[in-house]
Amino acid sequence: MVIKLDLYRIFCVVGKNQSFSGAAKELFMTQPAISQSIMQLEKELDTRLFNRTPKGVTLTNEGSLLLEYANSAINLIEIGEEKIAEFKNLTIGELRIGVGDTISKYFLLPQLEAFRNRYPNLKLKIENGTTDSLISLLKSGGVDIVVCNLPVDDPSLNVTPCMDIHDTFVYGDKYRKLLARPIGFRELAKLPLIFLEPSSNSRKYVEDHFLSKGVKISPEFELGSHDLVVEFARMNMGIACVTREFTKDYLESGALHEVQLTEQIPYRSIGVCSLKSVPLSPASSRFVELIEG
């Protein structure tokens, strides 16, 4: 027979008060309840814990010893509960986000900054990688959520789009006259093009779309990051395929100009992915609210 732990809570309070009736008040119980609880504990331990006196009770040696242990135990539980509360406050804990490089810089970083200011004690861990590698990281428990380019088609994931992005082509001043009027995919493909590497999700998306229209591209430059692509365009190395939303500053300042296309490239979305089977942690859930809201 295992001794009920709740008896120890009562025991601690009685030990503190040196009185059954005093403990009863503190615990919002009646004196007989306390009396019986202590008697039960004493019976199960086969040890007298208190000496009853006309003015209360006093601990026996055994009782004193036990009280130290019981007090510590209950304190530990209380500290544990406090820690849990801190988790809920997001004053402790961690948030592990998987995110693609470009999204990281232009979309997630500002959000992360705000989030960090709000919950400065939360540990943040950011994992970079391709969409595919991030999704498998998510499934293996390496990250809590993944922010990546959609579509992601996986029945075991919750996928929530949170921002639309548009693939577009931009150029520097040198090409201004040449591109003064709208052009089609086929004409565009003949110009010197600047793209991301073929492995990149964005590159594949645009390239596939062109292919579906019967147009094959063969870029002059294939670069490792969106930043580089933008810089090359600004240096008039060619026409760059970029994400409009991540090139906003250059477009608004007039450093770059957008190609007018006669056909549209359908927009894509950035979305948050999480495992259906694992409920979001408080931190993840709060972060998702933030970037969706």
Next chain:
Amino acid sequence: MVIKLDLYRIFCVVGKNQSFSGAAKELFMTQPAISQSIMQLEKELDTRLFNRTPKGVTLTNEGSLLLEYANSAINLIEIGEEKIAEFKNLTIGELRIGVGDTISKYFLLPQLEAFRNRYPNLKLKIENGTTDSLISLLKSGGVDIVVCNLPVDDPSLNVTPCMDIHDTFVYGDKYRKLLARPIGFRELAKLPLIFLEPSSNSRKYVEDHFLSKGVKISPEFELGSHDLVVEFARMNMGIACVTREFTKDYLESGALHEVQLTEQIPYRSIGVCSLKSVPLSPASSRFVELIEG
């Protein structure tokens, strides 16, 4: 609302097993009981502690953290229970005995030695003093039991006689002829007498008994310890009032001889006294058994 501590015990077992049904087996409960207990704990903490998977459950971050605290707490309780068991085994704890000097040396010491051999881990504290001072020490909680000369007449004490002692008079070789035949109190009182100090319980007892027979004694020597009294008799300084049981060696070896009295001094007893209001500790109770048995 305070969270029931027993939920934490279940939580620990589930955490260890990473499985509700596994924990159910270990706890001799059914799986739904575990399921509901964890759900209740999660509800009261408003925090998910386990992620349910098809092959069991896994701890969330919150759960992991809480488990450390809960495990430690329950371990503490278990250690406390073990300590209590040690108290019962008399492998820890202490025994505080109040005892008169003479009794200490001739009666208690041998018993104490046996007791200590049997329970070597028990701390022993011996307090010396007069019967009166020991009784008040007992009442103030300074000792657990008192071994002293009876009678002790106090309604708040349990008094158990455990050995009879006899007051008698002894002498050395010089008095041999003089005391070859039985004599009465009155004649005895005229001889040079060696007694304990007037404050001693034994002295008072014998002196009072003589007085009740109309005989007043005026000892030649009044000494501080029974040992001294015996030694003075051996050195033929007079006729010594001693306890027969504590002078056995001298009498048997012929170093001292016992006065043949025509009237008897009623025997007294040595007894163990304890407070009625305070049950004996395991150690006290075991010791009392020993000296009574």
Next chain:
DNA sequence: TAACCATATAAACACCCCTTATATCCATTA
């Protein structure tokens, strides 16, 4: 697709713990 193993849900029952009521003991005070 069926079987198996995991957790979740629902409902009934049994047990336990708490409360109310009362007793008892001791100490203090009139």
Next chain:
DNA sequence: TAATGGATATAAGGGGTGTTTATATGGTTA
């Protein structure tokens, strides 16, 4: 010494809670 007050002990009844049985649901595996 009797009476009062405050402490714990005891007894009995009732309500709540936790456990069980029964069943559902979901997911992996063969």
